[in-house]
Amino acid sequence: MSLQIISIILGSLTLASALMVVLSKHPVRSVIYLVITFFLITSMYIMMNAQFLAVVNMIVYAGAIMVLFLFVLMLLNLNKEVEPMxxxxxxxxxxxxxxxxxxxxxxxxxxxxxxxxxxxxxxxxxGLVKELGNLLFSKYIVAFELTSILFIAAMVGAILLAKREKQIIE
Amino acid sequence: MDTALLIEKSILVLLLFLVSLGAAAYMTYFERKLAAWIQDRVGPDRAGPFGILQPIADGVKMFLKEDFIPAKADKWLFIIGPGIAMFTALITSAVVPWGPKLHLFGRDIVLQVADINIGILYVFGVISIGVYGIMIGGWASNNKYSLYGAIRASSQMISYELAMGVSAITIVLLSGSLSLTTIVEGQSEVWNIFYQPVAFLIFFICALAELNRAPFDLPECESELVGGYHTEYSSMKLGLYLFAEYTSMFVSSAIMAILFFGGYNFPGMSHFSGNTLAVLGILAFASKIFIFIFVIMWIRWTIPRFRFDQLMHLGWKSLLPLSLINLLVTGLVIAYKNGWF
Known part of the structure; x- marks a missing residue:
């Protein structure tokens, strides 16, 4: 019963912060609300006893991707005047x-x-790491390997783009 | 959950909180004394005998200073920044196993707040969000030096997290578990450092970079950036940033001791049992942490700072490939031992 109440509170908080991502006027604040949303989703995973998924969600989304978002936004210095209509x-x-x-x-x-x-x-x-590992490396092995190839292709592409630009400057 | 367990864990959490803060406070004293000895000075010696009350005097001073928020700063984020830094520095200690089981009041007390089965990933998760404290604080200050410091800090931390994670994976391969308790228990005979010296070296260098300690202290490099990301901070907000740095130094020394130096294990452990073993284990763990803290400080007062491009080259072109090769070799050896070839 108390678990259900906690889930309802977490769910509504998640929705509220997700809404604030769209509604907030300032891009950096939007990103920070998005980080909060990811944390709330992480807490939902923990409620479902999926510790591994929870931590991976935290590391990958809240820890890596959003840091890059914030990084780019801080460098761009967006404000009302330069914002494209x-x-x-x-x-x-x-x-x-x-x-x-x-x-x-x-x-x-x-x-x-x-x-x-x-x-x-x-x-x-x-949601525990052992079960997930067994599933990923038996039933979903093809999808898993294909995803990793996709990631490598994207990474190689990004490096290639960055390299080409550098050659033009030189 | 029964009440006794709840009380036990609450006491443990409170103790850990106090110990982390106390250790951080006295690390500032120790660092100043050590710097003084290395540079042939006396160091702080006015407050109390041998200047032992210096951290308390510093703390009181921090609280009494004027708390100033720049007019053009983003007020809320400016306040939240140091809070996040301190929060992330403190919560890592929740998964650290501090010693063998204690037997008190007819109960077995596990000296670990939470034995989650993904302990090491939790540590990395907390490290990866630790950068927000610096980034948000540096950006919210609305000062170009702060922003430079914040950007340096985040790019440095993102770069070194990778090599650090890969070298930690080798330890996971060796122990076959992500739980810190299992990793420590697996080292009761031979410590991991003897199997994985390269991984330890990479991990240690990366930990220095993650902690923003010299020779990787570019985010707060005073000759270029005034004060780095905390240029605009004053009073206890600045205190929290500095404090968070020392607290994370304490916790990461503990993590390194766990992953590579056997945690609370010590030679000749089988001759003891019960509470004697627990106390000795805690002491062994504490002395390992102390040695790490000493080495980190020693490096700071010995080696000059890197240039930023050197730092990036070291991270991406030396440490990351080296850690990947190390991981591959470890994996092959383990596969061979299990009879795959």
């Missing part, structure tokens, strides 16, 4: 794109609600 067309496009993503997410979430319930009852250890 969105045209009516791009606003409409953003609305349609965001709306369709939202629809897809809702249809996806409708099934996980039922699936998650039965999963949690049968496998309370599913």
């Amino acid at each position: 969105a045209t009516r067309g791009s606003q409409l496009a953003a609305f349609i794109a965001g709306g369709s993503l939202f629809l897809v997410l809702i249809t996806a979430l409708k099934d996980t609600l039922i699936l998650g319930q039965s999963y949690r009852e049968n496998h309370s250890q599913i």
Whole structure:
């Protein structure tokens, strides 16, 4: 019972901080709200006894990606005057794109609600590192390896772009 | 959860909090004394015998100074910055196993606040969010020197985290567990340093960089950046930043002792048992931490600072490839031992 209350409080806090990401006027503040959102999601993972996922979420999203976001924003020094104004067309496009993503997410979430319930009852250890490792390296091995190839391709691409620019300067 | 466990853990948390703060306070004294000895001076000797009350005098001074917030600073973030720095410095100690089990009042007391099965990842998670304290504080000050300091700190910490993580993975491969308790227990015979000297060297260098200690103290390099990320800070906010640095030095010395030097294990451990063993274990662990702190300070007063491009080269072009090769070799040896070839 008390667990349920905590989940409800955490969930509403997550939604509130996620909303503040969009609503807050200052880009750096938005990023900080996003970091808070990731922390709240981490706490949700812990509530579900998925310690490994929780910590990985913390390291990768809150610790690495958001630091880079903040890094770039601090260097850009964005303010009202230099902020590019969105045209009516791009606003409409953003609305349609965001709306369709939202629809897809809702249809996806409708099934996980039922699936998650039965999963949690049968496998309370599913989020721990041993179970996750076994699953990743047996059932999902192809997807796992393909993802790593994708990452390496992206990394090589980024390095190539950075190198080419340097040659032009020289 | 039963009440006795709750009380036990609360007392442990309180003790850890006080010990970390006390250790950090007396590390400032020790550092000043050590610097004095290295430079053939006397060091602080006015407050109390041998200047032993100097940290308390410093603390009182910090509290009594004027607390100033620059007019153009982002007020809330300016206040939050030092808080995050101190918070992240303190919470790492929650997963550290401080000694073998104590037996008191008919109960076995585990000297660790939380034995989570991903202890080492938790440590890395906390390290990776530790950079926010410096970044937010430096940016919110609205001062170019602070911003430079913050940007240096974050790029340095991101770069060195990688090599540090990879060298820690070798230890995970050796012990077959992410839990710090299991890692310590696995070293009761042979310490990990004898299997992994290269990983230790990389880990130690990276820890110096993560701590912003010399020779990697570019974020607060006074000859270029006035005071670095805390240029605009005063009073206890500045105190918290400096304090956080010493607290994380204490905790990271503990982590290094756990990963490579056997934690609370010491030679001849099998001759003792019960509470004697626990007390001796704690003492062994404390002396290892002390030695690490001493070495870190010794390096600061011996080696000059790196240039920033040298720092980046060292991190990305030397330490990271070296740690990857080390990881590969370790993995191959372990696979060979398990009969894969």
